[in-house]
Amino acid sequence: MVNQQTKEKYADLALRTGVNLQENQALMINAPIEGADFTRIVARKAYEMGAKDVHINWADDELTRLKYENAPDEVIGSFPEWKVKLHDAYAEDGAAVLSIKATNPDLLKGIDSARVAMANKAAGEAMKNFRQYTMNDRITWSIISIPTGDWAQKVFPEKSREDAVDSLWDAIVNIVRVDKDDPIAAWEEHNKTLETAREILNRKKYKKLHFKAPGTDLELELPDGHLWKGGSAVSEQGTQFNPNMPTEEVFSMPHKYGVNGTVSSTKPLNYGGNLIDNFTLTFENGKVVDFQAEQGGETLKHLLDTDEGARRLGEVALVPNESPVSQSGLIFYNTLFDENASCHIALGKAYPTNLEGGSDMDANTLDKRGVNDSLVHVDFMIGSENLDIDGILEDGSTEAVFRNGTWALNVKG
Amino acid sequence: MVNQQTKEKYADLALRTGVNLQENQALMINAPIEGADFTRIVARKAYEMGAKDVHINWADDELTRLKYENAPDEVIGSFPEWKVKLHDAYAEDGAAVLSIKATNPDLLKGIDSARVAMANKAAGEAMKNFRQYTMNDRITWSIISIPTGDWAQKVFPEKSREDAVDSLWDAIVNIVRVDKDDPIAAWEEHNKTLETAREILNRKKYKKLHFKAPGTDLELELPDGHLWKGGSAVSEQGTQFNPNMPTEEVFSMPHKYGVNGTVSSTKPLNYGGNLIDNFTLTFENGKVVDFQAEQGGETLKHLLDTDEGARRLGEVALVPNESPVSQSGLIFYNTLFDENASCHIALGKAYPTNLEGGSDMDANTLDKRGVNDSLVHVDFMIGSENLDIDGILEDGSTEAVFRNGTWALNVKG
Ligand SMILES: [Zn+2]
Ligand SMILES: [Zn+2]
Ligand SMILES: [Zn+2]
Ligand SMILES: [Zn+2]
Numbered sequence: 001m002v003n004q005q006t007k008e009k010y011a012d013l014a015l016r017t018g019v020n021l022q023e024n025q026a027l028m029i030n031a032p033i034e035g036a037d038f039t040r041i042v043a044r045k046a047y048e049m050g051a052k053d054v055h056i057n058w059a060d061d062e063l064t065r066l067k068y069e070n071a072p073d074e075v076i077g078s079f080p081e082w083k084v085k086l087h088d089a090y091a092e093d094g095a096a097v098l099s100i101k102a103t104n105p106d107l108l109k110g111i112d113s114a115r116v117a118m119a120n121k122a123a124g125e126a127m128k129n130f131r132q133y134t135m136n137d138r139i140t141w142s143i144i145s146i147p148t149g150d151w152a153q154k155v156f157p158e159k160s161r162e163d164a165v166d167s168l169w170d171a172i173v174n175i176v177r178v179d180k181d182d183p184i185a186a187w188e189e190h191n192k193t194l195e196t197a198r199e200i201l202n203r204k205k206y207k208k209l210h211f212k213a214p215g216t217d218l219e220l221e222l223p224d225g226h227l228w229k230g231g232s233a234v235s236e237q238g239t240q241f242n243p244n245m246p247t248e249e250v251f252s253m254p255h256k257y258g259v260n261g262t263v264s265s266t267k268p269l270n271y272g273g274n275l276i277d278n279f280t281l282t283f284e285n286g287k288v289v290d291f292q293a294e295q296g297g298e299t300l301k302h303l304l305d306t307d308e309g310a311r312r313l314g315e316v317a318l319v320p321n322e323s324p325v326s327q328s329g330l331i332f333y334n335t336l337f338d339e340n341a342s343c344h345i346a347l348g349k350a351y352p353t354n355l356e357g358g359s360d361m362d363a364n365t366l367d368k369r370g371v372n373d374s375l376v377h378v379d380f381m382i383g384s385e386n387l388d389i390d391g392i393l394e395d396g397s398t399e400a401v402f403r404n405g406t407w408a409l410n411v412k413g
Numbered sequence: 414m415v416n417q418q419t420k421e422k423y424a425d426l427a428l429r430t431g432v433n434l435q436e437n438q439a440l441m442i443n444a445p446i447e448g449a450d451f452t453r454i455v456a457r458k459a460y461e462m463g464a465k466d467v468h469i470n471w472a473d474d475e476l477t478r479l480k481y482e483n484a485p486d487e488v489i490g491s492f493p494e495w496k497v498k499l500h501d502a503y504a505e506d507g508a509a510v511l512s513i514k515a516t517n518p519d520l521l522k523g524i525d526s527a528r529v530a531m532a533n534k535a536a537g538e539a540m541k542n543f544r545q546y547t548m549n550d551r552i553t554w555s556i557i558s559i560p561t562g563d564w565a566q567k568v569f570p571e572k573s574r575e576d577a578v579d580s581l582w583d584a585i586v587n588i589v590r591v592d593k594d595d596p597i598a599a600w601e602e603h604n605k606t607l608e609t610a611r612e613i614l615n616r617k618k619y620k621k622l623h624f625k626a627p628g629t630d631l632e633l634e635l636p637d638g639h640l641w642k643g644g645s646a647v648s649e650q651g652t653q654f655n656p657n658m659p660t661e662e663v664f665s666m667p668h669k670y671g672v673n674g675t676v677s678s679t680k681p682l683n684y685g686g687n688l689i690d691n692f693t694l695t696f697e698n699g700k701v702v703d704f705q706a707e708q709g710g711e712t713l714k715h716l717l718d719t720d721e722g723a724r725r726l727g728e729v730a731l732v733p734n735e736s737p738v739s740q741s742g743l744i745f746y747n748t749l750f751d752e753n754a755s756c757h758i759a760l761g762k763a764y765p766t767n768l769e770g771g772s773d774m775d776a777n778t779l780d781k782r783g784v785n786d787s788l789v790h791v792d793f794m795i796g797s798e799n800l801d802i803d804g805i806l807e808d809g810s811t812e813a814v815f816r817n818g819t820w821a822l823n824v825k826g
Contacts, residue, residue: 070460
């Protein structure tokens with residue numbers, strides 16, 4: 001069972017290593033009301049660190065579900081202007097943004113996925129300006145998770161609600177290294193390993209990656225000038241921060257017109273509260289031309305139909321199969337954790353920061369350079385102990401990048 | 414102990430008799446996160462009644478206090494534009510507004526009252542447009558309360574936290590008539606009694622009221638065309654609603670230049686979380702020219718200094734001393750309850766609806782007619798079993814309105 005002191009350490013880590021809060025800066029927190037205790041710890045510590053203002057956007061799963069069940073389409077499909085203004089105001093003020101995610105993976109089970117897509121699309125369009133701030137690292141931001149009863153019981157269905165929450169706290173605390181004596185130092189070391197991996201890949205400048213596994217044979221072109229990122233990021237103001245905690249990936253962007261072959265998912269994907277499982281996508285020239293799903297096919301179809309860019313890839317990420325998430329042996333039904341269990345790719349928007357100079361390019365130039373754009377960015381897992389990846393160099397020669405689900409390159413320095 | 418069924422009855426009463434929610438209308442709820450359970454019941458029922466959208470502004474006492482303790486003056490003294498937009502958007506859409514109040518009366522104990530006044534002033538200025546909607550009954554709105562641990566322990570200091578919450582639930586449920594078989598019918602009857610009282614007073618058209626009690630000798634002029642209101646109100650759209658639950662008062666407006674004499678408080682006043690107790694105000698031509706307070710003198714001074722109108726009166730309310738609140742024998746440290754224990758007056762803004770045609774008058778006309786304006790409206794109790802009130806008629810004759818704290822007029826029909 002996680003005690004008060006451990007929660008304080010976690011809050012401290014989120015503020016220092018996560019968003020790297022500066023004195024006299026504002027902090028916006030997205031949090032579930034069920035996580036009020038932990039959120040208050042974070043807020044108190046933030047003020048102690050000199051925050052000038054801590055604003056909390058409280059959310060409640062039950063209210064969200066009630067709305068999806070009852071509100072008419074015109075309410076579901078519209079995104080309020082005041083909420084746009086709220087986010088823009090904090091972003092323009094240079095606030096740090098900490099999102100505490102703890103959503104019940106089954107939250108939207110049985111809700112018409114067209115309505116979920118409608119809401120996501122409206123939010124995506126309305127929040128374009130704010131998303132520029134996070135996706136281009138113009139402000140520091142971080143996503144962490146804490147357990148809620150519903151989520152914990154999904155991960156540990158055989159346990160009582162209380163025991164499940166305790167077990168999920170234990171798992172999270174271990175995976176985000178808060179059980180270490182000095183979590184901040186542990187993260188510095190971890191960030192260094194990820195830095196080494198991304199530096200090797202940035203020197204190699206592979207033209208293509210070739211993914212091979214049962215049900216997967218995918219060739220994925222990397223655009224000229226692509227950059228591998230991972231671990232900590234640096235904001236426009238030069239502040240180092242960790243967008244995701246946990247994070248075990250190094251990631252770049254595929255060329256939006258240069259993906260061919262077939263890829264199979266290796267973990268369930270939780271999209272807007274609905275699960276998509278055991279699915280296969282077939283690509284031609286970057287675009288999904290065929291798909292199948294054992295579960296959640298309708299949801300997958302709505303996702304792919306969101307817009308033009310939702311059928312193309314925006315991310316490729318390499319994660320060794322022996323990551324702490326993978327070692328936990330758990331399925332979290334939460335992308336923040338599950339994506340750090342294994343290699344993954346994302347449908348939808350690419351991070352312009354994955355291309356040299358990408359943050360300063362206009363939409364037209366980004367498209368020409370092969371950078372995908374979309375209202376969505378949805379990661380799904382394709383890694384396993386059976387995954388091999390080859391890197392294809394400029395001169396056509398091939399070398400091993402991953403073998404049996406882990407690094408074949410020497411990333412440990 | 415209050416069970417689930419009683420909470421459902423209370424939620425139902427708040428939606429039907431309180432805001433009188435209509436089909437396809439939006440509902441905005443202000444609620445403390447500690448009251449999430451009850452708030453979810455209200456939201457679910459609202460959707461069942463056909464609400465198109467239920468938006469909840471969650472608040473948290475602890476966060477509010479942290480902000481007052483830590484944020485710099487420029488943050489405390491500014492009110493965010495997005496919050497104005499949020500309120501205006503719901504008001505313009507004709508939403509109903511339900512406020513669930515459950516604040517710890519000691520929330521701001523020890524906080525510099527200048528900072529509290531600064532925040533209230535900023536909110537008052539920014540929310541001018543929205544306040545027009547509620548104070549002129551352009552939308553339906555209602556304020557109710559539920560217990561929180563801190564508040565309950567203030568009311569029942571000798572009890573355990575859990576027992577105190579149970580006892581406060583019992584007290585509230587009794588006072589708002591939710592323990593009746595048919596609370597909605599009970600409220601219809603209650604509203605009728607208040608209607609009779611206000612109709613008698615509206616026929617009488619007293620020129621002045623003369624309050625006499627220990628420490629009180631106050632003459633209070635009523636402007637020409639003043640109206641007595643009380644119980645249910647009717648919105649611009651013709652929807653009947655109850656702005657306050659409980660409510661036991663009939664109320665009108667004093668003439669802003671026509672108040673003379675001295676008045677003593679009979680219950681503590683909780684202003685922005687700070688208590689002002691045993692205080693006396695002396696008026697000349699409507700304005701407070703002297704004041705004394707045994708407790709909270711600094712807070713009272715800040716209140717009076719908010720603006721010009723904060724030193725003048727905006728309301729006079731008559732409540733018999735045998736009201737259910739009074740019978741409970743409790744002090745709630747919460748104006749919604751305590752003001753319904755006894756007669757009270759309010760410093761600050763008058764309700765334009767207390768003057769014939771007042772809703773349509775401009776600021777200049779309202780002033781000429783003796784209608785006070787201010788950023789604040791703060792009720793305090795002056796009633797007791799020792800209070801006598803005389804009504805002075807047009808012709809100078811005098812008659813008994815209250816004797817020994819209760820009606821001398823026949824209001825029971
Ligand atoms: Zn990723
Ligand atoms: Zn991603
Ligand atoms: Zn009143
Ligand atoms: Zn009042």
